[in-house]
Amino acid sequence: MSGGDTHTRSAPSAHPGMAAAQGPVAPSSPEQVSHLPEGRAPLPDPFPESLPLFPLAESVLQVWRGASNSGLLPQLLAQASLLSQQNGAVPSEATKRDQNLKRGNWGNQIEFVLTSVGYAVGLGNVWRFPYLCYRNGGGAFMFPYFIMLIFCGIPLFFMELSFGQFASQGCLGVWRISPMFKGVGYGMMVVSTYIGIYYNVVICIAFYYFFSSMTPVLPWTYCNNPWNTLDCAGVLDASNITNGSRNPALPGNLSHVLNHSLQRTSPSEEYWRLYVLKLSDDIGNFGEVRLPLLGCLGVSWVVVFLCLIRGVKSSGKVVYFTATFPYVVLTILFVRGVTLEGAFTGIMYYVTPQWDKILEAKVWGDAASQIFYSLGCAWGGLITMASYNKFHNNCYRDSVIISITNCATSVYAGFVIFSILGFMANHLGVDVSRVADHGPGLAFVAYPEALTLLPISPLWSLLFFFMLILLGLGTQFCLLETLVTAIVDEVGNEWILQKKTYVTLGVAVAGFLLGIPLTSQAGIYWLLLMDNYAASFSLVVISCIMCVSIMYIYGHRNYFQDIQMMLGFPPPLFFQICWRFVSPAIIFFILIFTVIQYQPITYNHYQYPGWAVAIGFLMALSSVICIPLYALFQLCRTEGDTLLQRLKNATKPSRDWGPALLENRTGRYAPTIPPSPEDGLEVQPLHPDKAQIPMVGSNGSSRLQDSRI
Numbered sequence: 138m139s140g141g142d143t144h145t146r147s148a149p150s151a152h153p154g155m156a157a158a159q160g161p162v163a164p165s166s167p168e169q170v171s172h173l174p175e176g177r178a179p180l181p182d183p184f185p186e187s188l189p190l191f192p193l194a195e196s197v198l199q200v201w202r203g204a205s206n207s208g209l210l211p212q213l214l215a216q217a218s219l220l221s222q223q224n225g226a227v228p229s230e231a232t233k234r235d236q237n238l239k240r241g242n243w244g245n246q247i248e249f250v251l252t253s254v255g256y257a258v259g260l261g262n263v264w265r266f267p268y269l270c271y272r273n274g275g276g277a278f279m280f281p282y283f284i285m286l287i288f289c290g291i292p293l294f295f296m297e298l299s300f301g302q303f304a305s306q307g308c309l310g311v312w313r314i315s316p317m318f319k320g321v322g323y324g325m326m327v328v329s330t331y332i333g334i335y336y337n338v339v340i341c342i343a344f345y346y347f348f349s350s351m352t353p354v355l356p357w358t359y360c361n362n363p364w365n366t367l368d369c370a371g372v373l374d375a376s377n378i379t380n381g382s383r384n385p386a387l388p389g390n391l392s393h394v395l396n397h398s399l400q401r402t403s404p405s406e407e408y409w410r411l412y413v414l415k416l417s418d419d420i421g422n423f424g425e426v427r428l429p430l431l432g433c434l435g436v437s438w439v440v441v442f443l444c445l446i447r448g449v450k451s452s453g454k455v456v457y458f459t460a461t462f463p464y465v466v467l468t469i470l471f472v473r474g475v476t477l478e479g480a481f482t483g484i485m486y487y488v489t490p491q492w493d494k495i496l497e498a499k500v501w502g503d504a505a506s507q508i509f510y511s512l513g514c515a516w517g518g519l520i521t522m523a524s525y526n527k528f529h530n531n532c533y534r535d536s537v538i539i540s541i542t543n544c545a546t547s548v549y550a551g552f553v554i555f556s557i558l559g560f561m562a563n564h565l566g567v568d569v570s571r572v573a574d575h576g577p578g579l580a581f582v583a584y585p586e587a588l589t590l591l592p593i594s595p596l597w598s599l600l601f602f603f604m605l606i607l608l609g610l611g612t613q614f615c616l617l618e619t620l621v622t623a624i625v626d627e628v629g630n631e632w633i634l635q636k637k638t639y640v641t642l643g644v645a646v647a648g649f650l651l652g653i654p655l656t657s658q659a660g661i662y663w664l665l666l667m668d669n670y671a672a673s674f675s676l677v678v679i680s681c682i683m684c685v686s687i688m689y690i691y692g693h694r695n696y697f698q699d700i701q702m703m704l705g706f707p708p709p710l711f712f713q714i715c716w717r718f719v720s721p722a723i724i725f726f727i728l729i730f731t732v733i734q735y736q737p738i739t740y741n742h743y744q745y746p747g748w749a750v751a752i753g754f755l756m757a758l759s760s761v762i763c764i765p766l767y768a769l770f771q772l773c774r775t776e777g778d779t780l781l782q783r784l785k786n787a788t789k790p791s792r793d794w795g796p797a798l799l800e801n802r803t804g805r806y807a808p809t810i811p812p813s814p815e816d817g818l819e820v821q822p823l824h825p826d827k828a829q830i831p832m833v834g835s836n837g838s839s840r841l842q843d844s845r846i
Contacts, residue, residue, distance in 0.1 A: 447638070
């Protein structure tokens with residue numbers, strides 16, 4: 138009773154209607170109703186006075202009736218509704234709610250960093266970097282590699298993060314900075330589409346091997362399977378290196394058999410080629426769709442969709458596991474690898490410097506290309522992920538952390554891979570170079586064969602392929618989110634914001650259907666064709682044009698001021714120099730090197746026919762051609778009497794370029810007139826004591842929001 142008395146004593150001064158709570162309550166009188174806010178009807182009394190009540194309950198109900206008749210209760214309910222719309226945070230706890238209510242933000246910065254690490258750290262760190270390192274001088278390759286990281290990798294990474302974060306838009310929306318170059322964004326979408334299609338096929342093959350490892354004996358251990366040929370030679374013991382039909386005159390000594398290197402095929406290679414893929418003899422001979430792979434492809438797309446069903450809100454939680462657990466698996470495999478006989482030989486082969494190779498242009502070209510492709514520049518994913526950051530997030534710090542983490546992971550993975558390959562080479566009595574491989578050959582042939590030599594080999598196989606799955610998923614999340622965000626931002630209305638889940642589902646279904654041909658008997662040919670052409674020199678061209686358009690069309694001074702407004706400090710002088718001169722020069726060098734080093738694609742001993750190579754070039758050009766086509770389209774629709782006027786108008790920033798939230802549009806972005814709905818700007822709640830203005834929420838309903846505007 139004392140709590141109720143205190144409340145009713147203090148209420149009358151501010152709300153006279155509360156005085157009724159001190160005595161018997163009569164039906165609402167005109168005097169009581171007059172205290173309600175204008176136009177608001179009294180709340181219905183849920184407790185008729187005829188209801189028999191205990192004295193304590195009567196006191197509670199007196200407070201209810203007094204609060205409802207005075208208008209206090211409706212105000213409290215409205216305030217509670219406003220707080221619920223702010224994700225449960227009170228106005229002073231801005232870190233617990235989204236700044237951008239329309240698009241949403243990361244739950245916290247750890248989610249963004251982990252997602253970006255998962256995006257940058259992918260299969261290439263495991264199956265490409267170690268091979269490049271030992272092929273280009275071992276430890277000596279680290280020198281040009283880190284030089285390219287400092288002068289090209291980190292600056293480009295910082296540029297894309299700051300670009301997306303400043304505008305809070307995906308790879309299409311950011312080109313309000315210079316509408317004529319919006320074709321760069323479309324080119325990024327085309328590249329992400331190609332990569333997203335074949336990348337998930339690689340993940341599905343990893344799923345297949347993961348499920349196949351759930352057996353007491355790995356199926357690629359021996360040569361006594363129906364799919365093995367007479368040339369199969371296992372490495373475990375002499376009694377199992379042949380199938381029953383082999384010529385008995387063949388020497389039984391294992392090392393002698395392995396000397397017939399031209400004839401020998403390993404069980405893991407035949408399992409990969411003859412059982413998993415049922416590889417056809419030509420890229421045009423599709424044969425049948427491999428139903429086990431098709432099923433695994435469906436599983437991988439379902440996993441990706443479920444993890445992105447709520448956009449960054451759901452994927453940001455998943456990456457706590459998918460981005461960190463691969464490091465646990467790498468460490469487990471590293472500890473196991475270095476304890477094996479011959480591991481030190483493999484590691485030394487991996488890191489021993491060959492300083493004479495530093496003078497070769499090819500080594501520098503490989504270092505620059507690996508940095509460029511490994512960090513995921515020009516895919517559109519970095520811009521998309523950064524667009525969900527809060528406006529004043531320190532993306533400069535994030536870019537340094539993520540870039541260094543990515544490259545350190547590549548080096549660390551090399552120790553893991555070559556410790557196992559060194560053990561395998563020692564077991565076979567051959568040089569490490571004979572067992573070293575890259576690409577699918579390392580992941581699905583060489584390394585699985587090495588795992589059969591370990592005790593409890595199914596356990597190590599499960600761990601290895603689970604790591605590949607997680608590495609692939611981390612990249613695939615960002616590829617799919619890039620496409621979905623670009624579509625949603627481009628349409629930009631309330632309906633598509635509400636239906637973003639359906640957009641994600643549509644993109645996932647389309648990706649699954651387009652990936653079906655890659656699960657056929659000719660699928661691996663098409664997968665490698667897309668990997669070699671769809672995301673090769675086109676990425677270099679896109680990145681170069683992005684650098685030039687921002688630094689020289691929009692203007693480096695304008696962009697430096699934008700970053701200072703966002704971060705509180707301008708980009709360091711080193712980055713200013715790199716953005717304007719060094720990084721574009723390195724990108725141009727990569728392009729020239731890619732053209733000079735070009736060789737027609739092959740798969741093992743299979744030479745791709747000319748028509749297939751032509752299709753590869755068309756895939757590469759399909760992303761680059763978006764840039765001039767859209768530029769011509771923009772010139773035609775831009776106002777101007779002369780071509781020069783049209784060019785000037787088409788390249789200057791659009792009216793709505795700048796921070797997405799009105800509260801962040803200060804300085805030269807400060808609005809001189811009230812914003813109109815078509816500007817796409819969002820006014821956010823800031824302080825409860827400021828004026829309240831009506832605002833349309835992401836669910837299409839109007840509500841009152843606090844704003845200092």
